[in-house]
Amino acid sequence: MGGAVAKAVVDGVLTGGVYALMAAGLTLIFGVMDIINIAQGILVVLGAYLSYVLSQDLGIGLFLGLLITIPSLFVIGVAVEWAFMRRLQERERTALSILVTYGVAIVIEGILELIFGPNYVQLRAWYVNQSFHVLGFYLPYIYVFGFALAVFLLGVLYLILYRSRFGRSVRASLQDRAAARLVGVNVERVSTITFGIGIAVTAAGGMVFGATNAFNANSGYDLISRLLTIVILGGLGSIGGALGAAVFMTVIEGLVAVLWSPVWATLVFYAALVLVLVIKPVGIFGQRAARAQ
Amino acid sequence: MKVTALVQGGRQARSPAADMEEPWQQERRARGAWAAGVAALLAIAIAFPWVFTNPTTTSIGVFTLIYMAAATAWNSFAGYSGYIPLGHAVFFGSGAYTLVIAAQDLHIRGGYTVFALVPLAGAVAVAVAVPFGLVALRTRRHTFVVITIAIFFIFQLMAFNLGITQGSSGIPAPTPTWPAATFNDRFYYVALAILVVAAAFSWGIRRSRFGLQLLAIRDDEDRALSLGVRVSRVKLTAFALSALPVGMVGAVWAYFIGQVYPQFAFDPLFDISVALMAFLGGLGTVSGPLLGALILEPLQQYFTLQFSSNALYLVVYGALFLVVILLLPRGIIPTVRDRVASWRERRSGSTALASGPDAAGGVLSSEMAGGGVAGAAGGGAVSPPGPSGPAVRRG
Numbered sequence: 003m004g005g006a007v008a009k010a011v012v013d014g015v016l017t018g019g020v021y022a023l024m025a026a027g028l029t030l031i032f033g034v035m036d037i038i039n040i041a042q043g044i045l046v047v048l049g050a051y052l053s054y055v056l057s058q059d060l061g062i063g064l065f066l067g068l069l070i071t072i073p074s075l076f077v078i079g080v081a082v083e084w085a086f087m088r089r090l091q092e093r094e095r096t097a098l099s100i101l102v103t104y105g106v107a108i109v110i111e112g113i114l115e116l117i118f119g120p121n122y123v124q125l126r127a128w129y130v131n132q133s134f135h136v137l138g139f140y141l142p143y144i145y146v147f148g149f150a151l152a153v154f155l156l157g158v159l160y161l162i163l164y165r166s167r168f169g170r171s172v173r174a175s176l177q178d179r180a181a182a183r184l185v186g187v188n189v190e191r192v193s194t195i196t197f198g199i200g201i202a203v204t205a206a207g208g209m210v211f212g213a214t215n216a217f218n219a220n221s222g223y224d225l226i227s228r229l230l231t232i233v234i235l236g237g238l239g240s241i242g243g244a245l246g247a248a249v250f251m252t253v254i255e256g257l258v259a260v261l262w263s264p265v266w267a268t269l270v271f272y273a274a275l276v277l278v279l280v281i282k283p284v285g286i287f288g289q290r291a292a293r294a295q
Numbered sequence: 296m297k298v299t300a301l302v303q304g305g306r307q308a309r310s311p312a313a314d315m316e317e318p319w320q321q322e323r324r325a326r327g328a329w330a331a332g333v334a335a336l337l338a339i340a341i342a343f344p345w346v347f348t349n350p351t352t353t354s355i356g357v358f359t360l361i362y363m364a365a366a367t368a369w370n371s372f373a374g375y376s377g378y379i380p381l382g383h384a385v386f387f388g389s390g391a392y393t394l395v396i397a398a399q400d401l402h403i404r405g406g407y408t409v410f411a412l413v414p415l416a417g418a419v420a421v422a423v424a425v426p427f428g429l430v431a432l433r434t435r436r437h438t439f440v441v442i443t444i445a446i447f448f449i450f451q452l453m454a455f456n457l458g459i460t461q462g463s464s465g466i467p468a469p470t471p472t473w474p475a476a477t478f479n480d481r482f483y484y485v486a487l488a489i490l491v492v493a494a495a496f497s498w499g500i501r502r503s504r505f506g507l508q509l510l511a512i513r514d515d516e517d518r519a520l521s522l523g524v525r526v527s528r529v530k531l532t533a534f535a536l537s538a539l540p541v542g543m544v545g546a547v548w549a550y551f552i553g554q555v556y557p558q559f560a561f562d563p564l565f566d567i568s569v570a571l572m573a574f575l576g577g578l579g580t581v582s583g584p585l586l587g588a589l590i591l592e593p594l595q596q597y598f599t600l601q602f603s604s605n606a607l608y609l610v611v612y613g614a615l616f617l618v619v620i621l622l623l624p625r626g627i628i629p630t631v632r633d634r635v636a637s638w639r640e641r642r643s644g645s646t647a648l649a650s651g652p653d654a655a656g657g658v659l660s661s662e663m664a665g666g667g668v669a670g671a672a673g674g675g676a677v678s679p680p681g682p683s684g685p686a687v688r689r690g
Contacts, residue, residue, distance in 0.1 A: 032437070038437050038440070038441065086617065086621065089621055090624075096379075096436050096437060096440075097379045097440075098620055098624060100379065100381075100437070100440050101379075101567075101570060101571070101574065101616070101620055102617060102620055102621070104567055104616075105613045105614075105616035105617040105620065106613070106617065107613070108564075108567070108609050108610075108612060108613030108616065109609070109610055109613035109614055109617070110613075111606075111609055111613075112606045112607065112608070112609030112610035112611075112612075112613060113606075113610055115605070115606035115609065116606040116607060116610065219606075223448075223563055227444060227445060227448045230441045230444060230445065231441075231445055234438055234441050234442070234445075238437060238438065265456045266456070268452055269449060269452045269453065269456070272445045272446070272448055272449045272452075273449060275442070275445050276430055276442070276445065276446065276449070279430065279433065279434060279438075279442060280430055280433070
C-alpha cells in the first residue's frame, strides 16, 4: 500500500508537470487575450499525432522531432489567431471566442479522424517501454524525461516572460490591454505571438501525453476538460496558479485511483473543481478569475 | 385604456393628420398578421407527416423538432440572460435515462403509456438543474462556461460508471409495436407538442417582467442587482425552466432511438449544436433558435444518412460553425430585422416631417403595452418586438 501511494504521488507530480505546461499555454492566452481556447485539447492530440508520424514514418526520435513539431504548432497558432481570433468583435469576445475555438477543435478532430481513423495509437521509444526501479516501484523513463522537458520549457517560458522586452509587453497586456496600448505596446502583435506560444507548448505536451497514454482523435475532449479545470482552479490568467493546480489535481487523482478506484478518479478531478468553486468562486490559487466585466 | 387615451390625445394635439392609422390599430393589425403567420406555420408542421409519408423524411422531422425545442429552451435562458451554458446535454441525458429506467422499473412494454413518462423526465431534468444552477451560477462569464462543461463531464462519467445506467452497454427503451408506415408520426406529434410549449415559454418569458429582469442581467448584472432585481433567484429560475423542455425531448428521443448509451445521451456535440442553432438564428430572439434548428438539424441528418463517415461531418459542421459566427455574429433574424427596419426608414424618409411625432407615439404606446419597462430594464435598450421595434441589443 505504501509503495502504491508513493507511486501515485510521484506519478502525479511527474504528469502534473506536463499538464502544467499545457495549462500554462491556455492560461497565458486567456490572460493576454481574454479568450478561452477550447481547441487546446485537440491541439495536444494534434501534437501527439505529429510526433507519431515523425517517429513512425520518418524515424525521427520523439525529442528530436520536437524541433519540428513545436514550430509547426506555433505557426498553426498564429494562423488561427490571424484567421479567427482577431476578427471577433470586442463586445462579444467571451462567448464568441469559446464557440469559435470549439469550432476550430471540431474541424481539427474531424481531419485527424479522417486521416488516422478511430483506432487508438501510442508513441513508441525505448524510454517509453523501459522502466527503472525507485522507492519500491517501477517507473517508465518517459515520466522523468517528460517532466524534465516540461520543467525546461516552463523555464524557457519564464525567461521569455520575465527576462525579455517582449515578455514585458506580454505582461503589460496581461495586466491591462488599454493601458499597454497607451504606453506603446503593439497589443495585436503581442496577442498573435502569445497565441502562437500558448499553442506551441501543446507540441511538447502532446508528445509526452502520446507516449504515456493511448490516444485517438476523440481524446481532445478529455484533455480540454482537464486543462480547463486546472486553469480555473489556478485562477484564470495566473501561470503560477496553473502550475500549482496541475500538480495538485494529478496527485489527488492518482491517490483516489489507488485508495478508492480508478473509475472514480477522473470524476474526483471535476468534483474538486465544483467543490472549490462552491467555497471560493475565484479558484484556489487565483484572485483574478472573476475579473470585473 | 387610460394610457392609450393619453397617448392618443397627445398625438392628436401634436399632429392632426386624422386619415393616418392610429398606432394601436397598426399594432393590432401587425399582431393579427403575426398570429395568422404562427397558425399557418403550425398547420404546416401538423400537416407535414401526411404530405411526406416517407419514413426517412418523417424521421428527420422528429429529430428536427427535438432540436428546435431544445434550442428554444436553451435560448430562453442563454439568450435572455447572456450566460452561455454548454451543459444542457445533462438535461437531455437525464430525461432520456429517466424514461428508459422508469419504463424498465414500472414494466411498461411500449405503446402510448410510455409517453406518460415524458413529463416525469422533464421534472427530473428540472430537479437536476436546480443544484447544477446553484453551483454554476455563482460564477460568471468564462468561468461559468467552463463550469457547465465540467459538470457535463461529471454526468457523462457517472452515466458510464454508475450501476443504475448500466454503463457503456446502455439501456434499451421499450419497443413500440406500431406499424412501420406511420411509426414516426407519434413521436413527431409528441415532439411538436413539446416544441409548442417550449416556444410559448420562450415567448412568454420574453414579454414578461421576468424576461425584462433577465435582459437587465444580460446588459449589466451589477446594475440590475442594485436596481432591485433578485439576480440569483431570477437566473436560477430561468435556468431550471430551460431544463424542462430539454429533459422532455430527451425522453422522446430515447423512446424514438430505442437504446440509450452514455456517449449519445450525454453528447458534447449536443451542447455545441444547440448553441450554434441559437447563434445562427439569433441569440435572444424568440424565432431565431427555431429557424437555426430548422436549418441545421435536417442538414446534420442528411449528412449522417449520406456519408456514413462521422469525421467528414465533423469537418463540415465545424467549418460551417466558424463561417456562421464570423460572418453572421448576430444571427439571421436580428440581421434581417435591421435590414428591413433601415429599408423602411429610408422609404419613409421623404415623409419624415409628417410622421415624426406619430413614430414617437408608436414607440411610447408599444412600450406601455409591454408593461413594467420602468424599474426592471435599467439602461438597456429593451422593447417588446413591436411592428418596427428596435432590434434587441445583446450585451
